[in-house]
Amino acid sequence: MATGTGTGTGTDAAPAARLLAELPPSPAVWCSGLRKRYGRRTAVDGVSLSVARGEVVGLLGPNGAGKTSVIKMLLGLVRPSAGEVLLLGRAARDPRARARVGYLPELFRYQPWLTAAEVLDLHVRLSGVAVTDADRRGSLALVGLADRAGDRVGGFSKGMQQRLGLAVALVARPELVVLDEPTSALDPLGRADVRDLLLSLKQRRVAVLLNSHLIGEVERVCDRVVVLDRGRVAASGTLAELLGRRELRLRLGGVAAAAERRLAAAGRLTRSGDAFTVELSDDAGDAGSTAVPDLVADLVGLGVRVHAVEPGRITLEERLLDILRAGNGGEQR
Template sequence: MECAITCSEVVKHFGRTEALKGVTLTVPKGSVFGFLGPNGAGKSTLLKIMVGLVRPNAGRVSVMGGKPGSPAVQAAVGYLAEQFRFPAWMTGDELLSFHLRLAGLRPSAAERSRLLRLVGLDGAGGRRIGGYSKGMQQRLGIAQSLVGRPRIVFLDEPTSALDPLGRLDVRDLLLQLRTQGVTVFLNSHLLTEVERVCDSAAVVNRGVVVAQGALETLLQRPSAQLRVGWLTEDRLAALLKRVEDIAGNAPTHADGLITVATSQPGQIPALVQVAVELGVPVYEAGPVRQTLEEAFVKLIRERSP
């Protein structure tokens, strides 16, 4: 796996407060990566280290193969901070022209229009930012982060001020960036949005990464479900007993759905076979997929330092 970001044992202190306590993680190149955690967990601190705004006290960080803050890395990075404020007297076009010049690029009308169109602000470039709604300013911030066609984009709570349609637009944009090979590092507390767009994620709490990996892996739960037909009480009792013998855990039954925590991978075929042997009609069988919110809460409660 080729990595866009690698962090090894990153530590950061602010006075006596230890914001990061040896963070280690990897972000696959070309992925949309979600960085999740409760408030005060250290998410924004690590993001600022990655973009070169804050220096760690210890550990190593590599972004696109280089040192954060170096000219080569800065040229490849786009960044939207969680809290930002643009000059109210500027127009959207003027702000993008300013950032294009900062990037050493010609502030052409075509490029400004392309950026505004990407974030759904077509026709708003001539208006002063002071007249923009909060959602429009958020969209403009995302457009600013895409100046120079960066190879990696860091977004800190990019949809916090957007309505549901705006969040859908941003989701589509992130998926579009992924198809272009752009790596997106997404810091967000909106777990449903992360679940819909991210390939992989890490969960941090109290300055420590408690879990990371492909999103599908994080959402897997060692449980199985069987949807069965109507059963007599005797046959249901026999099935539940056999299921418990195989899985090693007591199953539950409600509305024709049997759920059991499995103790080993690959137990679902054995559960189906038992049902068939007992003459039980099985309409559906498969692993249980939990939501990201359920997985997040479980990880924070069970693995927190």
């Protein structure tokens, strides 16, 4: 009996171990039902979201939507009134989880008498993570400050200080990076550098949660977007899901009633002179499918002169405005 029991345990344990090894890693960020009240004001109301390993998620919304409050609760800087948070599979209050997180706050100040290298040294000591001198130099090189390591921060421009903040966030080779408006003080070249940096983090399977008002940057680098409005999640999904609405812009001449009906049958139609925009129906297919050529052929058959056809999708900015207008039932906090 003892032998049988021992054999059974060993047999059961091996598949269990293999199953655990095959399970995907826990999300870099997971939160459920986050709420935060300041007196009578509810800043965050039931926010749930996740960020997978190697995923770049954008956090969008108007001023006062609760974005920074959510970030501070995720990082343990603000205690939530309700809800749960896990970072890298551990409770957010666990120092072992926070040790693997890099953070660039929206508002920060470094001691002006310190050099860039000394700022990095200070934050490495505070993190308690072992970081080699080569990695410290590499983080400055990564943000374009390799030749300014010995310069005092007091002489840095705001854009250079923001680059230094990025170096601080990345110096300990984190598994999760949280960036709150990382390009607000950067020129176009600096924003392009940050964009390339985020893509390189993604390739290294580093998760990124990005809060930015620069919607074009979010559209370029993010896999998914979470839109907050008045403390709640107003919309979330991949860019393909959020920008799924397809448009067809045409410049036409000789459009009679029959041709206009044919255009309207393809989707919601708007007209301004000889310019027509058709928001294609869900069953109209992609702009590259037969739906658009068939529409153009039908229009030509109806005597329409087709001067231009431009397929496209709505921008993230347009979609964001649609979401916020649809939910704008009161004053934003």
